[in-house]
Amino acid sequence: MADTTKKQKLVVIGNGMVGHHFLEQLVENKGTSRFEVTVYCAESRPAYDRVHLSEYFSGRTADDLAMGHIEQYRSWGFELRLNDRVVAIDRDAQTVTTESGAVGLYDQLILATGSYPFVPPIPGHQHELCFVYRTLEDLDAIRAAASTAKSGVVIGGGLLGLEAANALRALGLEAHVVEFAPGLMSAQLDEGGSNLLRKKIETLGVTVHTSTATELIAEADGRLRMQFKGGAELCTDMIVFSAGIRPQDQLAKSSGLQVGERGGIIIDNSCRTTDPNIFAIGECALYEGRIFGLVAPGYSMARTAVAQLTGAEVFFTGADMSTKLKLLGVQVGSIGDAHGRSEGSAAITFVDEQGGIYKRMITDANGKKLLGAVLVGDTGDYDTLLQYHLNDLDLPEHPEQLILPSNDGAASPLGASALPAAATVCSCYNVSKGRIIEVVQNGCHTLAEVKDVTKASTGCGGCAALLKNIVDDELAALGMEVNNHLCAHFPFNRQELFHIIQVEEIKTFSDLLQKHGSGQGCEVCKPTAASIFASLWNEHILEQSHVGLQDTNDTFMANMQKNGSYSVVPRIPGGEITPEKLIVIGDVAKRYDLYTKITGGQRIDLFGARLEQLPEIWRELIDAGFETGHAYGKSLRTVKSCVGSTWCRFGVQDSVAMALHVENRYKGLRSPHKIKMAVSGCTRECAEAQSKDVGIIATEKGWNLFVGGNGGMRPRHADLFATDLDDETLIRYIDRFLMFYVRTADKLQRTSVWLESLEGGLDYLRDVIVDDKLSICTELETQMERVVDSYQCEWKSAINDPEKLKRFRQFVNSSESDDKIIFVKERGQPRPATVEEIVETAESA
Amino acid sequence: MYQAACHQNPVNPVAITHPQWLPICRRTDLVSNSGVCALWGDTSSSETGYSGKPVDKKGIALFFLPGQNRQLYAVDNWDPIAQAGVISRGIIAELDGELTIASPLYKHHFRLIDGVCMEDNNIQLDTYPLAFNGNTVYIGCSKIE
Numbered sequence: 001m002a003d004t005t006k007k008q009k010l011v012v013i014g015n016g017m018v019g020h021h022f023l024e025q026l027v028e029n030k031g032t033s034r035f036e037v038t039v040y041c042a043e044s045r046p047a048y049d050r051v052h053l054s055e056y057f058s059g060r061t062a063d064d065l066a067m068g069h070i071e072q073y074r075s076w077g078f079e080l081r082l083n084d085r086v087v088a089i090d091r092d093a094q095t096v097t098t099e100s101g102a103v104g105l106y107d108q109l110i111l112a113t114g115s116y117p118f119v120p121p122i123p124g125h126q127h128e129l130c131f132v133y134r135t136l137e138d139l140d141a142i143r144a145a146a147s148t149a150k151s152g153v154v155i156g157g158g159l160l161g162l163e164a165a166n167a168l169r170a171l172g173l174e175a176h177v178v179e180f181a182p183g184l185m186s187a188q189l190d191e192g193g194s195n196l197l198r199k200k201i202e203t204l205g206v207t208v209h210t211s212t213a214t215e216l217i218a219e220a221d222g223r224l225r226m227q228f229k230g231g232a233e234l235c236t237d238m239i240v241f242s243a244g245i246r247p248q249d250q251l252a253k254s255s256g257l258q259v260g261e262r263g264g265i266i267i268d269n270s271c272r273t274t275d276p277n278i279f280a281i282g283e284c285a286l287y288e289g290r291i292f293g294l295v296a297p298g299y300s301m302a303r304t305a306v307a308q309l310t311g312a313e314v315f316f317t318g319a320d321m322s323t324k325l326k327l328l329g330v331q332v333g334s335i336g337d338a339h340g341r342s343e344g345s346a347a348i349t350f351v352d353e354q355g356g357i358y359k360r361m362i363t364d365a366n367g368k369k370l371l372g373a374v375l376v377g378d379t380g381d382y383d384t385l386l387q388y389h390l391n392d393l394d395l396p397e398h399p400e401q402l403i404l405p406s407n408d409g410a411a412s413p414l415g416a417s418a419l420p421a422a423a424t425v426c427s428c429y430n431v432s433k434g435r436i437i438e439v440v441q442n443g444c445h446t447l448a449e450v451k452d453v454t455k456a457s458t459g460c461g462g463c464a465a466l467l468k469n470i471v472d473d474e475l476a477a478l479g480m481e482v483n484n485h486l487c488a489h490f491p492f493n494r495q496e497l498f499h500i501i502q503v504e505e506i507k508t509f510s511d512l513l514q515k516h517g518s519g520q521g522c523e524v525c526k527p528t529a530a531s532i533f534a535s536l537w538n539e540h541i542l543e544q545s546h547v548g549l550q551d552t553n554d555t556f557m558a559n560m561q562k563n564g565s566y567s568v569v570p571r572i573p574g575g576e577i578t579p580e581k582l583i584v585i586g587d588v589a590k591r592y593d594l595y596t597k598i599t600g601g602q603r604i605d606l607f608g609a610r611l612e613q614l615p616e617i618w619r620e621l622i623d624a625g626f627e628t629g630h631a632y633g634k635s636l637r638t639v640k641s642c643v644g645s646t647w648c649r650f651g652v653q654d655s656v657a658m659a660l661h662v663e664n665r666y667k668g669l670r671s672p673h674k675i676k677m678a679v680s681g682c683t684r685e686c687a688e689a690q691s692k693d694v695g696i697i698a699t700e701k702g703w704n705l706f707v708g709g710n711g712g713m714r715p716r717h718a719d720l721f722a723t724d725l726d727d728e729t730l731i732r733y734i735d736r737f738l739m740f741y742v743r744t745a746d747k748l749q750r751t752s753v754w755l756e757s758l759e760g761g762l763d764y765l766r767d768v769i770v771d772d773k774l775s776i777c778t779e780l781e782t783q784m785e786r787v788v789d790s791y792q793c794e795w796k797s798a799i800n801d802p803e804k805l806k807r808f809r810q811f812v813n814s815s816e817s818d819d820k821i822i823f824v825k826e827r828g829q830p831r832p833a834t835v836e837e838i839v840e841t842a843e844s845a
Numbered sequence: 846m847y848q849a850a851c852h853q854n855p856v857n858p859v860a861i862t863h864p865q866w867l868p869i870c871r872r873t874d875l876v877s878n879s880g881v882c883a884l885w886g887d888t889s890s891s892e893t894g895y896s897g898k899p900v901d902k903k904g905i906a907l908f909f910l911p912g913q914n915r916q917l918y919a920v921d922n923w924d925p926i927a928q929a930g931v932i933s934r935g936i937i938a939e940l941d942g943e944l945t946i947a948s949p950l951y952k953h954h955f956r957l958i959d960g961v962c963m964e965d966n967n968i969q970l971d972t973y974p975l976a977f978n979g980n981t982v983y984i985g986c987s988k989i990e
Binding site: 488489519520521522523524526527544547548549550551552553555556560562563564806807809810811812813814816818819820821835 | 869870871874875876877878879881882883884902904907923927928929930931934935936937938939940941942944947949950952
C-alpha cells in the first residue's frame with residue numbers, strides 16, 4: 001500500500017486531448033502511486049476528440065467524440081473539477097485559485113491549457129453572426145445559425161478553415177473562403193499544390209477569395225456585409241473565423257512564467273517552464289520558438305512530462321509536422337520542408353492537369369535524401385515518402401519513380417522490410433516497427449490484436465496500410481500463412497467456392513458446409529454462398545433452404561433504413577416511364593405516406609415502408625406492371641440512358657432502346673457486388689457510361705464498350721474494351737464479361753477492383769473474352785442464357801405464395817405494427833424521427 | 846389470438862410458479878435457421894400482467910435451429926446500438942465457436958445464449974427461455990415482469 005501522506009500533489013490545468021493523454025500515460029506508468037491528482041477544466045465536459053470535431057456535423061455525437069469519462073477518472077482516483085477555470089497561480093505558496101474561489105495546493109503543476117482561435121480585430125467581428133470553430137458549443141451555435149442562412153463565409157484558408165468551409169457546405173450553405181495570403185494552406189503547401197487545391201475546391205462549389213483582406217463587417221438588412229481592402233464587397237448570412245490559433249498563455253504570463261514574444265509558454269526539452277515545478281504541454285507550449293498545433297507532438301510532450309515526473313529519461317526534441325488529410329474530399333499531404341526552403345535543395349515535380357494530381361518532392365543537393373514533399377489529389381505515395389523522410393533513408397537511384405504513376409499499374413510502396421526497426425510507424429501513439437514485430441512475435445497474430453495492444457493506427461489511422469504490411473510480413477516470416485479464406489468456416493476464397501459449387505452441383509448451404517466447410521457458418525459465408533447459388537441455379541431467394549442465408553435486404557426484398565423501416569425501388573428500365581406508371585408510383589407513395597426521392601440511376605426510391613406493408617405495396621405496383629428493381633441485391637441495378645437519336649439532334653444511335661434491351665436481359669443476375677450500366681447515344685456521353693461497370697457509347701458505326709468504371713467512394717474511369725461493335729457482338733461480349741466476373745471475383749468486389757487485380761489486366765481480359773484464350777466463352781454464354789431464361793420477378797412470385805408472405809409480419813403473434821418506428825414531417829414528407837425527437841414525444845405524452 | 850400472451854390461461858398450471866411459462870406463438874410461425882419477431886406484453890395500458898404490475902410491450906426475437914442441441918433461442922428484438930427493432934432480421938452466425946445473431950444494421954454480433962455483444966461486453970440483450978409444448982411455443986417470462 002502506498003502511503004497517501006507521502007503522495008505529492010499534482011495539479012493539471014486543462015482537460016483537452018493532450019491533458020487527457022497525459023493522465024492516461026500517468027496511469028500507464030504507475031504515476032498514481034506517487035501523485036494525488038486534481039484536474040481543472042474550464043469547459044463543461046471532459047476531453048473530447050477535437051481532431052474529428054467536424055464529424056459532429058456528419059452524425060457523430062458528443063458522446064462518440066468523448067475521450068475522458070468522469071467515471072474513468074474517478075476509478076483512477078483523480079479529482080476532476082469541470083466548469084472551474086483556474087484564474088491565478090501563486091508560485092511561492094504553490095497554490096492555484098479558481099473562478100469559484102477554490103484554492104488547491106500543488107507540488108507539481110501541468111499547464112495543458114491549449115489554444116484559442118485567433119480572431120483578427122476587424123471592426124464588426126463581435127457581431128452575433130460571427131463564430132469561431134473550436135468547441136462543440138461553437139459547432140452547436142454554427143448549426144443553429146445555419147438553419148436560417150443561405151450563405152456563409154470562412155475567414156482563413158488554412159487547414160481548419162477549409163474544414164469549416166466543408167462543414168458550412170454540409171449544412172447546405174453556399175460557402176466562401178476568404179484568405180489573406182495568396183494561396184490556400186500556405187503553411188503546408190507550395191504554390192503549385194495550393195493552386196490545384198483551390199481549383200478542386202472551386203469545382204465543388206466553394207468560392208475562394210485569396211489575397212483578400214477584410215476591413216469591415218457591417219450589418220445590412222439582417223445580413224452581414226463584408227468590405228474588403230480595395231473596395232470589393234461580399235454579403236453573407238454568417239461568418240466563421242478560422243485564422244489560426246494562439247496559445248492560451250495568459251495564466252502563465254500573469255504568474256510570471258516566461259512566454260514567447262508572439263505568445264506560448266517557453267519550455268525546455270523536459271517540457272518544464274521557467275519554473276522547474278511547472279510543466280507546459282500541447283498547443284500552449286513554445287519549444288525552440290515553435291508552437292506545435294498538431295495532436296501528435298502534443299502527445300509526445302505529454303509522454304515527456306510523465307516520464308520526467310516518474311523518473312524516466314525522455315526528452316522532447318521537436319516533432320515532425322508532416323500531415324495527410326482529406327479536405328472537402330481532396331487528398332492533401334505535406335511532409336517536412338514542403339516549400340523547399342532548405343539550402344541547396346532540389347525539387348522533382350509531377351503534374352497531371354487532367355487527372356488533377358500534383359506531386360512534388362524536395363531532395364538534398366545530391367538527390368540522396370528526402371527533405372520534404374507536397375501531394376495534392378493523390379496521397380497514395382505519402383506513407384512511403386514519409387518513411388524515407390523520417391528515417392533518413394537513402395533514396396533510390398531514380399527518386400522520381402516514387403511519385404510517377406507506375407507502368408505496371410501497381411504502386412511500388414516501400415516494403416515494410418526496408419524500414420529499420422526504429423522507424424516510427426504510428427506517430428500518434430509513437431509506435432515503432434520494432435514494437436509491432438515484438439508483439440506479433442509474442443503471440444498477437446491478427447491486425448485487431450496488434451492494434452489493441454500497441455494502439456498503433458487507432459489515432460488518425462493514416463498508417464493503417466503500412467501497419468497491415470508489417471504485420472503480414474512478420475506473420476509470413478514466422479511461417480504463418482496469410483490467408484484469403486472467405487471466413488473461419490471455409491478454407492477457400494469466393495472463386496474457389498464458386499468452382500466447387502458448380503462442379504459438384506451443390507444446391508444447399510448445409511450440403512456445402514458438410515462437404516467443404518466446418519462449424520455453422522456466419523454472416524460472411526452465408527450470403528456469399530446464397531449469391532453463388534443464385535448466379536448458378538437462379539432459384540427464388542426465399543426458397544426454404546436459402547432463407548436463413550440472406551442479408552435482411554434480400555430476405556425482405558427491400559432496403560432496410562436506419563430505423564428498421566424499408567425503402568422500395570420498382571424497376572424503371574432505361575429510366576423510361578409512362579405518365580400512367582408515374583401516377584401509380586405517386587398514388588402508392590401517397591397512400592402509404594412514403595418519402596419519395598429520385599435516385600442517381602433514373603429511378604424512384606420510396607422510403608419509410610413498414611415490413612408488413614411491403615407485400616401490399618408490391619401488389620399494387622405489380623398490378624400496374626412494375627417489377628422488382630433489385631435495389632436490395634448484389635445484382636444488376638440500373639441501366640441509365642440519355643434520350644438518344646430518337647429525340648436528340650446529336651444522337652447517333654437509339655440509346656434508350658439499347659438500355660431497355662440490356663436492362664431486361666441482365667435484370668435479376670446475382671453477382672459478387674452490385675452492377676451498374678449506362679448507354680449514351682453519342683460521344684457527348686450524357687449517361688455518364690464511363691463511370692459504370694459496363695458502359696456503352698454510341699458511335700457512327702455501332703457501339704463502344706467500356707468496362708470497370710466506378711463512381712462512389714473510389715471513382716474509376718472505365719477502360720475502353722472494344723470499339724464499333726454491332727448489337728449482337730456487343731451483347732455477346734457483355735454476357736461473357738459479366739459471367740467471367742461473376743465466376744472469378746472475390747466477395748463484395750466491384751468490377752473496377754476486380755479488373756485492377758486481374759493478372760494481365762485489360763489485355764488478358766480481351767484475350768479471354770474476344771479471343772477465347774481459355775476456351776470458356778461458350779460455357780459463359782450458356783450459363784448467362786440459363787440465368788436470362790430462368791428470370792422471375794421475385795416479388796411477383798412472393799406475393800402469390802402464402803408461405804413466403806408469412807415472413808412479412810412485424811409480429812408473428814399480433815397484427816400491431818412496430819411503435820418504435822416514428823416518423824416526423826420535413827419539407828412536406830415523412831422522415832425518421834431523431835432520438836431527441838422521440839424522447840420529446842415520449843415526455844410530452 | 847395470441848395477442849396478449851400474459852392474459853392467457855397457461856395450459857400447464859404447474860408451470861406457473863417459476864419461471865412462468867406462457868404461450869407466445871405457434872410452432873409454424875417460426876422459420877427454420879432464421880428469426881421472427883413476437884410481441885410480448887400488455888396491449889391495453891389499463892390492464893396488468895400476472896404479477897399485478899403493468900407490463901410494457903416489447904418485441905422479442907425468436908430463433909429456431911432444427912437439429913441442433915439447443916434449437917430455440919429468444920432475445921430482445923431491440924438493437925441498442927442501432928436503436929431499432931431489427932435483431933430478428935439478422936443472420937445467425939457462428940463466431941469463434943459461439944452462436945450469435947449478426948444485427949442487420951451495423952453488424953454487431955450478440956451471443957444467442959446470453960445476449961452479450963461480442964464487440965462490446967458492456968452491452969447485453971435480455972434473453973428468455975423458450976420451449977415447445979405440442980404445436981405451441983412457450984416463453985419463460987419471469988424476467989419480463
